[in-house]
Amino acid sequence: MQPERRPYIRDSEENRREALIAATQALVAEGGPQAATVRAIAARAGVTPGLIRHYFGSKDELTRAAYTALVDGMTDKGADALAGVGADPGERLAAFIAASLRPPVVDARAVGLWAGYLHQVQSDPDLLAQHELSYLRYRDQLQELIAGLDRGAPIPDEQLRREAIACNAVIDGLWLEGSILSHSFQQGELVRIGLASVGAILGVTLTNYPMFIPELSGPSATILP
Amino acid sequence: MQPERRPYIRDSEENRREALIAATQALVAEGGPQAATVRAIAARAGVTPGLIRHYFGSKDELTRAAYTALVDGMTDKGADALAGVGADPGERLAAFIAASLRPPVVDARAVGLWAGYLHQVQSDPDLLAQHELSYLRYRDQLQELIAGLDRGAPIPDEQLRREAIACNAVIDGLWLEGSILSHSFQQGELVRIGLASVGAILGVTLTNYPMFIPELSGPSATILP
DNA sequence: ATGGCTGTTATACGACTGCATAATTGCCCG
DNA sequence: CGGGCAATTATGCAGTCGTATAACAGCCAT
Known part of the structure; x- marks a missing residue:
């Protein structure tokens, strides 16, 4: 009674690559880079380790592909947030900010994934x-x-740049601590603080768009596999 | 001609523990957790791997000690920034912010160290x-x-809490990207943006303390060993 | 000066890592 | 329905990981 060879089904290259990338991201998010071994990745993707070499040549190349997929996905979600809203500039800005400050963007695993790649990025x-x-x-x-935004006088480019850096920093910082210490913040508190802060920095009012306060709905989806 | 046994000198327990912790932090900062192997740590600390077990029982315990030392050190530096300045509330706040937005706090290795520990923290x-x-x-x-701060009307505690969260987020976000993409920002730009943003959020002026714009001095020290 | 305590080094072991190569087998095409 | 190619699995290997244990030697007490 020899151990039988594992049965398998053939799949498209695209599916296999996606599955391996998703497995890599999930493992890095949960346990850091050291948890993403070739064997663990293959197991989660439902294949054997050899396929990694077959499709990516080396683990290093898979890692790079997974990071590329990550940043591409994060870029897309920004545009998604603007898809459903109207043309009012303040409303559009508020929607953009709110989308970045609640799940699935605010998520402990997302921060973990981001942090896991930091050293490789550096x-x-x-x-x-x-x-x-x-x-x-x-x-x-x-x-x-x-x-x-309509703010009376025209704004010089250099000031716009500084404002964007500052607003980006607020969002980043709230995203960071909100994801790590999620229990320390109330529902919708991050969004409210974010809108108020950005509004203060820009000298406009963004908090009168109540539709962006997260409704108390069920558990949200995650951007991670 | 047998290989000779490595000569050594005895040292105090405190020195040895500090050296091992410093070596651990340096390696995590530079190459992530996977670079901080017992052999690498011991080599950088100038000892052999056995000493890690001798002083810390296991690598895991050393890792925890290194993280404890990190957060303790970061707490201290906040108070240090306030040591030399006067009693003016605005000046004190500005000094606190400025200290957090320039080296040695803003430093790629510091962010690397912080990110390296994130998964263990989670x-x-x-x-x-x-x-x-x-x-x-x-x-x-x-x-x-x-x-x-002196801002006319008294401020409710709940608002103070939200303001502190927001200001903390700005500082965190600027610290993060400023450390990773240091070449994308000009000298003193982070401090200037940080002071302006916090001032805007709080409705006060913090940018009239020119002593906090970093002078173009030589290379700064680092908080890392 | 010299025993002896203990800080320190040396060595060994099993588990796990990424990778290379050989062996199989599912599936497309005739 | 069966040949053959390529997708997939299986196996093996050299290196490194953390840890356990034994051997050594620096330094203090006497």
Whole structure:
């Protein structure tokens, strides 16, 4: 009675790559880079370790692909938040901020994933360039929304840049601690503080869009697999 | 010609523990948790791996000690920033913020160290409690400084809490991106933006304390070993 | 000076890591 | 319905991980 060879079904290259990337992200998010071993990744993706080499050549390349997928996904979600809202500049800015300050963006696993990649980002010039691109893209979206506001006098570009940096920082900071210490903040508190702070920095009122206070609905989805 | 046994000198328990903790932090900061192996730690501390077990029982315990030392050190530096300044509330707040937004606090290795520990913090309730304590201590310092400002009408406690959360978030966010993408910001830009933003959130002026704009001095020290 | 305590080093072990290569088998095409 | 290619699995290997234990040696007490 020899141990039987594991049965399997063939799948498309796209599916396999996606499954491996998703498994990698999930493991890094939960246990850090050291938890994302080739064996653990393969097990979660439902395959054997050899496939990683087959589709990505090396674990390192899979890691890079997973990071690329991460930053691309984060960019998309910003645009998604603007899809359903109207044309009022203040409302659009408020929607953008609110989307960044509640689940699934605010999520302990998302921060874990981000932190897990930090060292690789710092040591790999290629990944660092991707990070910078992603950061600037997000900030530029923010700056464009800010520029669209009606604030009487026209705003110089240099001031717009500083405002975007500041607003981005508020959102980042709230996202960070809100994700790690989620129990320390009440429902909707992050969104309310974020809208009030950005409004104060820009000299406008953003808190009169009550539709952005999160409703007490059921558990939300996560952006992570 | 047998390989000779390595010569050594005895040292105090305190020195050895400090050296091992410093080596651990340096390695985590530079290469993440996976770089902090017992052999690498011992090599950097100038001893052999056995000493880790001798002084800390296990690598895990050393890791915890290193994290404790980190958060304790970060708490202290906040108070240090307030040591040299006068009694003017606005000046004290500005000094506190400025100290958090320039080296040695703003430093790629510091962020790396912080991120390297994130997963252990999330999975270890003991470390999570330490993180929360440290975060709240910093935020309470901030809130106290804010409460000390002279802003006409008295401020309700609940509003003070929200203001402290928001100001803390700005500082965190600027610290984060300023450390990772230091080349994207000009000298003193972070401090200037931080002071302006916090001032806007609180409705006061903090940018008229020019002594907090970093002078163009030589390379600064780091908080890391 | 010299025993002896203990701080320190040396060595060994099992588990796990990423990777390379060989062996299989599911499935498309004829 | 069966040949054959490629997707997938299985196996093996050298290196490194953390830890346990034994051997050594620096330094204090006498």
